Amino acid sequence: MTMSATSHAGAPQSYSRRGSDSKYDVLIPHQGRIRPRRVRLAPFVDNTRAGSVLAYLGIPFAQAPTGLRRWQVPQGPLPSWSTTRASKWQADPHQDFAAMEGMYRGRKNAKTTIQRSEDCLYLNVWVPESETDDHAKRPVMVWIYGGAFTVGNCSRPLHDGARLAHESGCIIVSLTYRVGAMGFLGARSMAKETAGDWPLVSLESLERKPASGPTIEVGAGNWGLWDLVSGLLWVQRFISAFGGNPNKVTAFGESAGSIAIHYLLLSPLTPEGLFHKAILESGVVATLLPRTTQAAQGAFNKLVRSLCPYHLEGDEAAQLEYLRTRVSADEIASCLRPLVGKRPRSEYTPTLQDMGCLPRAREDAGDEGCGVTDQWGPVWDGVFVDRDFVARALEPLPPRSKLRNGRSGVIVGMCADEGTMFNFLIATGQSLVAHQDLFDPGLSTDLGRLYGFDVRESVSSKRNGREKALLDQRAFYTCATYTGDAQFTAPILDYMAAQSSPKNDSMGRDDSVNVYGYLLAHRPSWDMLEALTTVPEMTEEWAAFHTLDIPFVFGLTGRPDLDGHAYVSDMSEYGVDPHDDDGQDAAPLPSASGRSRLNGMTEKEKHLSLYMMRTWTAVAKFPSEAEASSQQLELPDGSTWTCLGSNAQQAGKEQSGVDQIHLLAIGEEPQAPARAKATDSEDPIRIWQTILSQHAFAQQRAGDHVVASLDDRVRFWMHEPITGTASPRHDERGQSGQLRVCRAMQNYYGFLSTPPRFLPWS
Template identity: 30%
Template sequence: MSRFAVSAEHASELEVQLDSGIIRGVAERGIRAWRGIPYAGPAGGENRFRAPTPVVPWQGVRDCTTWGPVATQLHKGQFVGAPPHIPQGEDCLNLNVLAPDEPRDPDVLRPVMVFIHGGGYSVGSSREEPRRGEALVRSGGVVYVSLNYRLGGLGYLDFTRYSTPGRPFDSNLGLRDQVAALRWVHDNIRSFGGDPDAVTLFGESAGGNAVTTLMTVPAATGLFHRAIAQSASANAVYAPDITATWAREFVEILRGLVGDTTTDAATLLATAKPETLALATSHLTLLAPDRAPGTTPLCPVIDGDFLPERPLDAFRDGRAEPIPLIIGTNAREGSLFSGRMDILATTPERIRAIFAKTPPEARLAISAHYPGIPDRPAALDFGGDYSFWYPSVKVAEKHSRHAPVWFYRFDAAPPLVRRLGLDATHGLEMYPLFDGLNGWMGRGMTLLGGRRLFKSIGARMRRWWLTFAETGEPDPEWPRYDEKTRATLIIDKADRVELDPWRARRRAWRAFVPHI
């Protein structure tokens, strides 16, 4: 609850009428917040593995002053998930709204920014950083929305092959959840002072993948009007034959965990405990990078219906939503992916498997840009570029033929992070963007300096992101990206624009993976 006293008059302002009922929020630290608002019905029981259902209306005033449950996930799995004290479960389809706590003209609506969290589609939530989004609301007067969606096997494995008349399974559940949340924003955000016709969708990592994918989902058409994709693994979307293999392997793992070799797959999946499904997901994600190097089993599936085609093909042919896009990556995306997070194409065996599918001359050309490969750190840089940088370049290249695009590369890193050999690694830009330097991670990474640098960069990034949300253009001095100049904003101590940075590397990748 707020540490500030709230007058009776102000308390009434915190009550908002939605189609499903009245909710009450809280005033805190100069903003108004409503948390744990359901945007769809329960996702467990008979609704497990089904498309999201409508919100169940309620009577009276619903308390939305505290966070809702997060998606089922492991705290110590492939990635670090929500700690045990945070409620989680299948009934996780809820979102949060932050708005400025200041008088406004009721006829003037604010731009809306909807953030999709990352975490490899296996962990994460809308409450990863409790204060996330507040800096954007205070700096730019936007209405900020964050959401939870189904993760792991419950949200990102394709079990449609096991559908039966009595137990049907739908595809792309996490993606469908995100569309349901965007539909809720479209229908309800005006009640919070937000403009449903000025919605910017943005996300990082898996959230970036969600952004680029949703730009090609017909059901999402018209639900957002600008997009920002940070470190998007834009090519991590696969055909049904590949996802069916992962589903089969998952069921085999699940049988081993529960000791059941006879129950049919549909019943097994429908009755297993959510925690067991999360554990099976972790086992699968440990095996998949070696069995199918360069891929990830937790991903959207090209089902021919909800997601009709490969997003990169839609971008190429102008079938993606023709809206303004900011897209970019960090300079050394792959350096973070070691130890238990090593899921990229970063081991000698995985790299050799990818090289075996490419022309010999292309292998020599690409190796020249990663001296020492397959040894590290060259292997980490190769894996990061394969998963994040080059697919993002291709999205920018193709989308720029049909709509405005701005491309960036984040190069900044505090001294301690550089000493650790991480440099501008995956996810690092989130700390300045969201002003997240006061938490234990933010304070720890700046122990040897860099705090002032990141504060300054964060202020600039927020200005660009907020201006983009309001106008559809981040800054007049940040030129658009196109295939001729490939103008790229390098975000560092001193920002600069470079034309086609890493030109030779880009050309080597074009020959190495021509299908992208």
């Protein structure tokens, strides 16, 4: 069965709204009519305009993945309705509510009004209203949320697409996908199955049941990624009903959302033409490598031993059916909750005495027992994530002719302090010692040498109160730095450096995809933190922390007079019915200069946010593949965004290192704990293009006591093995094309002396 998206020449380019109960209702073929909410927006800053957006919320794009559809690719037929559907926030994926909410402020009454359920495959569409209708199809931006593949949803204020739709003139879509065990549990018995009765894996399947034929192989464990495929197929087929251009779709996401897009970008099973550009915010495949089949099977085996009746022993098909139909999602979550977690992230962890209940999962562990951790994410199933996937993810992006998606350009970026939010419990020297007890001893020694802090030696000596406070602060930032390096900074910068290498002669410049880099290095103001987060005192210490880009990209200021609509869960408070609103006098919106002083983004931060929204808009409006190679990507200030590798090609270099990465710098502050150079408070936040070595981020070296350079830290994690485990003089691809042996992969997979490799279901 073909997996490619078909041409849109024969599909309807728009669907008339005439004849419906309201001129704002949209008829979605094969589904029904939906009525939006109108969201009115005040001017964002001076010289911007007020306006309104139509929000079509809670559109189902597949059958509920419950019962026998649990741990299956999304299934058809498309859900339909006979009367006009009202827009509302639908259920979020099943997950722990407290973990889901995190530090950012949530919607009022979200705990009681927005369910967390397996029935979660819904999407939202924001359409900007315009006084003039030029009949031009709008570019489309599809948002994929993060949350470590464990939590996340579309209903949070942080992901409200109204402001971005208004400022960009693009249609904004947000997709829900399954997380945790519901989205990424795999097993041998699942891999043996077909794709279900009506798999939504092609454009054709959205309209009719697939004809009987060869079995569709979809692998096992990557259900959340298949959710994204099905949602993007829905966008391709139906976004024209909302005035969107299906031939100009940009997928953008943060953290796990960014990683997921990178997986879709490189997978051989992703249907062709789902998205044309990609924006990867704080995440690439190497940030979270695919889990081995052994790890996935180990977690599944724990469920079988704990929840399945004894008489089903040995019958894998019956056990799978039992877990699908007789066990609740809450029971599954409770069973798997004891699985240990650690930072930097790891698929396996040494089995200590108190971890005896954990499933044994590795066949080559030798004398050292290993247990599966609570890490969730894509599975190296050999199908969606094929055998050579990881090697491909570490190399320069394939040529345009070999890519199925993202051929018109890819953006890769990160925040300056990616690790600070992940180790807030590591606040003392003693807690850092306990943290490192779960590491390979050789890795702990290596960390002390590179990051200039032997924590065991430091906590063993007596100190007065002030000395202990300084030691604890140093422990916090040391852990933040190496955690951020291992998970984000090193993989992302290493990937940027790979794209910065001169293109293969065999590829040719006309066949290469332009890749652009950025760095967000602004430390948010206290007013912004107090308005948007529940823990401003803590987040202030985090500097330019992971996820900071999201409020800037979505224009979420935290100001009630600007975006107060984004904080309510009751749809009667989220905007108004546009049919009832027509001809009525709306409440006057405050001008940008006439508002009272409230907590939220400062004026400088709002201008930074507007710049980022306009930059993402420039990417979304950039010409499609046929025109992209002959045009340059223009930034809001009129300059041309230099793509990675351009400076190396111009200089005739064979390869550009991390220090030579050319990127768009958004803010100029160094990593925490170093303080930024004091500047005039009236000066705007600086945004400019630079070589990484010339930015304070690279010059800081991760703390006052650390001697390692940024280039050394990237090499430490991505190109060198743990001392004493493998020869440092190995070939990066090893023998017979094997993967490199490096600390990031050893720490994640647990392979200490052999390269990580694909392990088929056994």
